[in-house]
Amino acid sequence: MSQNTLKSLLSCRLALSIKTSQRKQIQVRSKVIPLFLLSLLPLPLGAHADCGTGKRSSYILQEDEAIDPQHGLIWKRCAVGMRWDANGKTCIGEVQVLGLNAALDFTKQEGNGWRVPSGQELETLLVNSCDHPGVDAIAFPSIEASDFGEGAKFWTSTEAIPGMFYYFDFTNGFVDMHSQGFRLSVLLVKDIKR
Structure with a gap:
């Protein structure tokens, strides 16, 4: 324990x-x-822990980017397909769900070092919260827009077994894997230039 x-x-x-x-x-x-x-009931790890607020002050927010100096990462605040609305301080538009190969192609078109995050990188977004989504709701205000009834599922670039890649479900708080052709949401990340 x-x-x-x-x-x-x-x-x-x-x-x-x-x-x-x-x-x-x-x-x-x-x-x-x-x-x-x-x-004594079997509960998910952290279920007995104190509930956080779902907010984290370690991000530096600059328009459509959330900078995480602790991990050396810059995140797009909106899922692919959505865009940042500076007036409303939220994401607007429709989430574009993509197969992993299409997501990787999208990052090439986006350029500037943007990529599909690894599992380890995506895991850094998780916060100890009793509310959903389990990410910083200020830095990433529209995660719930990626929930089409079965959870807000986001690709990672981490291969679990040959042909199967991990994804995170921020609504239900679990990690699973799927084939590359399955269509999920994508958050983009890049390294902070040093």
Whole structure:
């Protein structure tokens, strides 16, 4: 069990009182037992952790780009097909879902170092949040536009097994893989020039 999970469980202020007697019995208040039993259920990693706000202050926001100096990355704030609306401070238009090969071709046309992110790069967008999407909603305000009923799924360029590539579902909070021809959303990334 991680330190965060332990801290989270302790922060719930479970009322345990330990009585010392000859038999060294542990007396637990009746309301604690159901909470303790629930804590034993298999839940996703981080499910016991404190909920964050879904916001992260480490991005430097410049129009349609979110700069992440911690990881040395610059992200397009809108999924491919959408464009940044400076007045509304959001993404507008329609998400263009692409097969992975079409997404890779799109990045070549876009130029300037833009690419489909690796799994490790896309993972840096995840924030500890109890709300969806599990990304910074200020830096990436329209992730939900990529949810067509089965989750907001975004390609990575990381191959899982031959012919199958990882994607992240920011609505449901999981990673899975699919063949290159399957059509998903794409966020673009590039390195910060040093």
